[in-house]
Amino acid sequence: MLDIQNLAKSYGKDGDGTAAIGDVTFSVAEGELVVVVGPSGCGKTTLLRTISGLLRPTSGSVTLRGRPVTEPPAEMAVVFQDYARSLMPWLTVADNVTLPLRNKGMSKADCRAAMEKALASVDLERFGDRYPWELSGGMQQRVAIARALAYEPQILLMDEPFASVDAQTRADLEDLVLEIREQYGMTIVLVTHDIDESVYLGDRVVVLTRRPSTVLESLTIDLPSPRDQIETKQLPAFAHLRAHVYRAIRNRPEPAAADLALTPAHEGRA
Amino acid sequence: MIARALRSRLGLILEVTVPLAIVAAWWIASAGSTSFFFPPLSEILDSFRETWLFSHVASDVVPSMLRLAAGFAIAIAIAVPLGVLLSQSKLLWRAAEPIVEFLRALPGPALIPLGIVLIGIGSGMKIALIAFGCLFPILLTTMDGVASIDPVLRDTVRVLRLSRRDRIMRVIVPAALPQIFAGLRTSLALGLIMVVISEMVASENGVGYFVLSAQRSFDLPAMWAGTLMIGLLGYALSGLLTLVERRLLRWHRASKASALSS
Numbered sequence: 001m002l003d004i005q006n007l008a009k010s011y012g013k014d015g016d017g018t019a020a021i022g023d024v025t026f027s028v029a030e031g032e033l034v035v036v037v038g039p040s041g042c043g044k045t046t047l048l049r050t051i052s053g054l055l056r057p058t059s060g061s062v063t064l065r066g067r068p069v070t071e072p073p074a075e076m077a078v079v080f081q082d083y084a085r086s087l088m089p090w091l092t093v094a095d096n097v098t099l100p101l102r103n104k105g106m107s108k109a110d111c112r113a114a115m116e117k118a119l120a121s122v123d124l125e126r127f128g129d130r131y132p133w134e135l136s137g138g139m140q141q142r143v144a145i146a147r148a149l150a151y152e153p154q155i156l157l158m159d160e161p162f163a164s165v166d167a168q169t170r171a172d173l174e175d176l177v178l179e180i181r182e183q184y185g186m187t188i189v190l191v192t193h194d195i196d197e198s199v200y201l202g203d204r205v206v207v208l209t210r211r212p213s214t215v216l217e218s219l220t221i222d223l224p225s226p227r228d229q230i231e232t233k234q235l236p237a238f239a240h241l242r243a244h245v246y247r248a249i250r251n252r253p254e255p256a257a258a259d260l261a262l263t264p265a266h267e268g269r270a
Numbered sequence: 271m272i273a274r275a276l277r278s279r280l281g282l283i284l285e286v287t288v289p290l291a292i293v294a295a296w297w298i299a300s301a302g303s304t305s306f307f308f309p310p311l312s313e314i315l316d317s318f319r320e321t322w323l324f325s326h327v328a329s330d331v332v333p334s335m336l337r338l339a340a341g342f343a344i345a346i347a348i349a350v351p352l353g354v355l356l357s358q359s360k361l362l363w364r365a366a367e368p369i370v371e372f373l374r375a376l377p378g379p380a381l382i383p384l385g386i387v388l389i390g391i392g393s394g395m396k397i398a399l400i401a402f403g404c405l406f407p408i409l410l411t412t413m414d415g416v417a418s419i420d421p422v423l424r425d426t427v428r429v430l431r432l433s434r435r436d437r438i439m440r441v442i443v444p445a446a447l448p449q450i451f452a453g454l455r456t457s458l459a460l461g462l463i464m465v466v467i468s469e470m471v472a473s474e475n476g477v478g479y480f481v482l483s484a485q486r487s488f489d490l491p492a493m494w495a496g497t498l499m500i501g502l503l504g505y506a507l508s509g510l511l512t513l514v515e516r517r518l519l520r521w522h523r524a525s526k527a528s529a530l531s532s
Contacts, residue, residue, distance in 0.1 A: 054425050072429040085422040089525035090444040099440060100430035133525035147430075 001187055002028040002051070002155060007060035008212070009043070009050050020046040022212030023060070028155075033181060033188045037198035038208030039249050044191045045081075047213065048159045051189065052078050064155065077148035081160040083140040087132040087147075093119070094128035097147045104151060118150035119143075121180055138169035142176065149180060158190040162197070171229050174201055178227060195249065199241045200227060207248045216248050309491045314498070317491035322499050326480065331503070334476040337393055338465050338507075341400025345457060349405050350450065353412025354442055363413075370409065378403035378460070379467050391472035396465070403464040404457035411453030415446025448522050451515045458511055462504050477503065 009021040020043035028034045038044050049055040051062050053069040053076075062069040064076065072078070080086045087096050097118055101111040119125045122142040132140050141161060148156055158177070162170040174197060181188055192198055198205045199221055207216040221241060223232055232238055297311045322331070356363050356370075378399055389395040419442065427441050443450075469478030481496035 049425070052429065054428060072431065074431060076429070078425070078429045080422055080426065082422050084525075084529060085420045086426040088423075088441060088444070089521045090447075091440065099432065099436065102436055103431060103433040131521060131524070133521065133528040 001030045001032075001065055002189070003061075003063045004051060005061045005063070007047070007050060007062065008058045009046055009055065010058045010212075019212035021050065021057075022209075022214045024208070024213060024215055025060075026206050026215055026218055028187055028189055031185060031187055033178075033190070033201060033203045034206060035198040035202035035204070036189065036191045036206045036208060037195060037245060037249070038193065038213060039210055040193050041211065042208050043211045043213045044193070044208065045159055047208075048078075048157055048189075048191045052076060052157050054078075075154040077151065077153035077156045079141075079144050079148050079156065079158045079161045081163050083137070083144045083164070084132075086144055087140060089131065089133050091131075092128065093124065093130050093132060093135070093143050096132065096143060097128075097150050100147065100151050114150050114152070115146075118146040121149060121183055122146045122176060136169075138165045138173060141165060141173060145173075145176070145180070149184060152184065153186060155187040155189070158188065160192055161190065163192075163194075170197075175227075175229065177201060182226075195242055195245050196233070199223075199238060199245060200229075200232060205241075205245060207245055219245065306490060309494065313491045314494040317489075318495035318498060321480075321492060321495055330475050330477050330480045331499070333393070334465050334469065334478070335503070337396045337468075337476070338400060338461050340393075340397045341464070342404050342458065342461050344397065344401040345404035345408055345461075346454070348401070349408035349453075350412050350443065353409045354416060354438060354446075356409075357413050357416035370406070373402075374406040374410070378464050382468060382471050385468075386472055396468040396473070396476075399468050400461050400464040403460045407456040407460065408450065408453040411449045411456075412446055415449030416442055418449065419445045448519055451511075451519065454515075455508070455511060458507055459504065462500070462507065466500060 004024055004026055007021055007024045008019070010019040012018060024047060026034070036044060036047065046055065050057050051069070053062070053072045056070070064073055067073075088099070091099065094115055097115045098111050101114055106114070115128070116125065119128055122145050124139065124142055124146060127135065127139070127143075132143060135143065141164075145161075161177075162173045165173065177188065177190070178201065180186075190198075190201060202221045205219045205221055207219065208214070209216050219241070223235065223237060223241070293311075300308060300310045301312070303310050356366055381399055381402060382395075385395040385399050389398060423441065423445060427437055432441065465476065466478035466481075469476035470482045473479040477496060477500050481493055481500065484490075484492035484496055
């Protein structure tokens with residue numbers, strides 16, 4: 001569905017300045033949830049902004065269902081890390097969610113129905129007439145997710161969507177992403193620096209190197225579905241995959257098979 | 271906590287008592303005054319009551335305020351859309367900048383002679399001059415407000431593919447509104463200056479006309495009363511603008527407060 005071919009992005013004059021993305025190639029299948037993970041400051045946000053058409057790549061291409069992406073496409077939604085800056089504080093929650101629908105040629109009643117459905121799927125149906133700043137951080141990010149869902153995009157990009165909320169809220173929001181994916185059946189690309197999160201959420205994890213970033217590995221996550229914060233994270237397979245990604249990012253060699261079982265599973269988040 | 275409550279109560283007391291004390295001091299110091307130029311405050315207040323409660327309200331205050339309202343409204347109606355437009359393209363601004371900077375540097379009163387020649391001495395000339403004087407602070411703060419829109423919000427607007435109308439009316443203008451209000455505040459004060467000056471130069475009514483004609487007919491208490499009235503009008507207008515701002519920018523203060531507390 002989404003193809004990223006030899007993507008490179010440098011800042012500065014004629015692209016000879018700082019290279020943020022070296023050479024990134026991967027593709028995302030219809031309905032797949034791909035998590036892009038990499039060390040802090042590896043150009044993940046730049047990558048996501050380039051994929052979404054907000055930034056022009058220095059070279060390489062992004063194609064969505066065969067069409068090159070040069071501007072954010074109509075069937076794509078993006079959830080940014082900083083919900084406080086991407087929601088409009090002068091609009092109510094309902095108006096924030098309805099805003100992108102107003103340009104879709106829908107009737108007022110259809111707009112309202114889509115808004116209510118989206119708010120219901122993030123459990124905020126009773127908060128439509130509140131303002132974003134009256135809500136907690138996690139709730140604000142759910143509003144941002146509802147706004148992205150309301151126009152039923154085919155593909156949802158998320159840029160470190162849970163980096164600004166506390167750990168408990170983060171776990172809830174991770175599960176919310178899995179739920180809405182079931183409900184709406186959309187393709188999701190999520191960028192994070194959190195290795196646990198990448199393994200927990202992803203059908204596939206794309207591991208990036210430091211900047212200028214390249215793809216180190218594309219790892220299929222064959223954990224059983226539905227995922228569960230306790231059950232899934234208890235699985236030995238989860239610990240193995242997590243350790244594997246961790247080593248790849250830290251650039252450490254794989255240990256011999258016997259050591260593998262001793263890999264600590266509770267290291268702090270990156 | 272108690273100290274803070276006491277302090278805030280003290281603040282309120284000072285806010286009320288200091289102006290009252292100054293008025294009282296003026297009253298006492300001027301009580302026996304025989305100076306032609308500084309009549310006793312009691313005489314000024316008598317004159318104030320005679321003129322402004324309310325015989326000259328309809329004949330002078332209302333025309334002045336209508337001119338100010340019309341000029342201010344025209345300035346907003348031109349400056350905000352123009353500010354949004356000039357913010358859309360660097361080249362456009364490069365082309366407009368010398369003209370804007372020149373006109374902004376031109377003091378409004380310098381245009382009164384030209385205004386009289388072109389439009390005449392009626393209200394139209396005054397309204398045009400008031401609008402001119404009010405225009406530039408609003409224009410520049412609008413542009414400043416648009417320029418300082420958060421990059422994440424700009425990205426959001428592009429991703430959501432809003433119509434041009436929604437982009438401007440539901441995102442750009444509201445986001446720039448806190449800065450626009452700073453311009454409105456400056457403009458309102460400039461507008462009152464333009465009202466008074468234009469009425470002093472060429473008019474048959476208005477508060478500026480009243481003060482000058484009182485001075486010319488050697489009615490010094492009336493002149494003082496008129497000056498006092500202009501000051502009170504300015505104070506009331508500024509208070510009114512604050513009320514409107516509080517209402518329209520409630521989200522601004524609330525979202526800043528919530529960002530600080532989280």
